[in-house]
Amino acid sequence: MTVVPGVGLTAAPRVKGWLPFGPYRTWYRVTGPADSGKPAVVAIHGGPGSTHDYLLSLCFLAEAGWPVVHYDQLGNGGSTHLPDRGVDFWMPELFLAELDNLLRRLDIADNYVLFGHSWGGMVAARHAARRPSGLRGLVVANSPASYVLWRQEMEVLRAALPADVDATLRRHEAAGTTGTNEYVKAMLLFYERHVCRLRPWPRDYLASFMETSNNPTVYSVMNGPSEFHVVGTLKDWSVEECLPAIAVPTLVISGRHDEATPVTVRPYADRIPDVRWEIFEESSHVPHLEEPERFGAVLTEFLASLGG
Template structure:
């Protein structure tokens, strides 16, 4: 009996070692899904503190997928809109092994909503993106920046200041000049409207009666349904995005309507600076876009390593109403850059 008891500790050590050998190793995916701050699994959501001249605020991000080599940060439109119009990306990018990040900019949806109007300036938004990049661990070996609409302005400005951090740039449904956009709206899009409808819209704008329900009704039926998203009915994501718009930021920077720009962005123009962008760049537009597709195709010829994708059936939300062209082109570009290409024929 005594001999058996003496052997028991040895047996336990051997058994423990055997059990340790058979225990599955901790997966990198498990570690990846944990919050770096607490170890708690959050479904990819992180609130990131952002320092501003008015104090520190939190912005909301959410990771989808897992690929250390390809990480796409999505910059939504507006300004003051939110990430929901990007929800269709989940149906395409994860299956291709592309990791991406939703991100509500400061003042938008799930992020903090400070009221200091001095915060709503493009340079401050650029520095916000840089702080988000650092917090998420994005760098020149994996960081793709995709900006849609206003997000395309923000992505352009970010690239002009911080492109050393980028692996690839995607400017989706945005021109490089707001004055040119206003000219296109007046000289091309307006002329496509029924003259009586256009006259009523102009009369409401002249009175600055932008809260008039009739104004929204006219734009929705004659502009948004033709040039913003052509799907009928609209996707639920867009139905949820519009009511959540921060109208204060939107009106201050963009103006009261997508039908031209009249806010702080009215004079934004980076046409002459496009050649300074050296990273592989994809410009995306739609034939029915609020933006001039010819201008967006031209932008790809001005940056040093540009590729162009014009979605033949797409509008401003080509990721919804021309998915058969938008996503294959986007995926081909990203994978091409990952493979070392600087330009793609799409």
């Protein structure tokens, strides 16, 4: 059966609220039946420093019986904001601990699937490599396996931009003036080619984009001023070395025009033992929005193959 994203969602029950995470709070939402017996699909959004909004279309899975869990990672959206915390705080282990806390407090740690998008795919892979007993499957969507590879490939993609656009970007990056309107305008050309090719941008995607723009603490500290100028704490982070330890069936997704180029994604396909890689020909970084029907069919087929 092919489930089309966006159809029939009004019938799916929803629960939302906050979970304590140490002295902080993680905002979450669960859509779908709690008693279907199927594993919960936990969506880990990208960024870092984005929000769950652009992944809301995953709720289509609830119509076929999979509970879908969204949450906002610490520092953004409905979760606790901490604008005064610096580089020593915003580290990958913080978000791995937050994920563990979420699974435990929602009482789904014994039966779940992870769907990690972009940076969230790296978090999901690192979590999976620890071989938690309740993990049934893994989806790594539009995610690099290494920020070293990512930075190398950004140079390739930038070289294909109009020369005057790249010159503008580099001038502001060198001067430290990446907050100017001129830089942002030049940056958007890259985003329209390699992040979301739809016109206009879908409401859910725009919501997350604006949330990050309005509250850039996590993104700026961990990533930097833009997708293609990574100078934050993640600039050398990688999950390549842990991929052979992943012991669950894994679906890898990327787009033909993706900023997560095949070079950055290939380590997942080469190193995870039980893996399948699907490339979406008409998509960039968000195939769930750019090719929703095919995306729905591919994801539903993969989840059904896990049983439960």
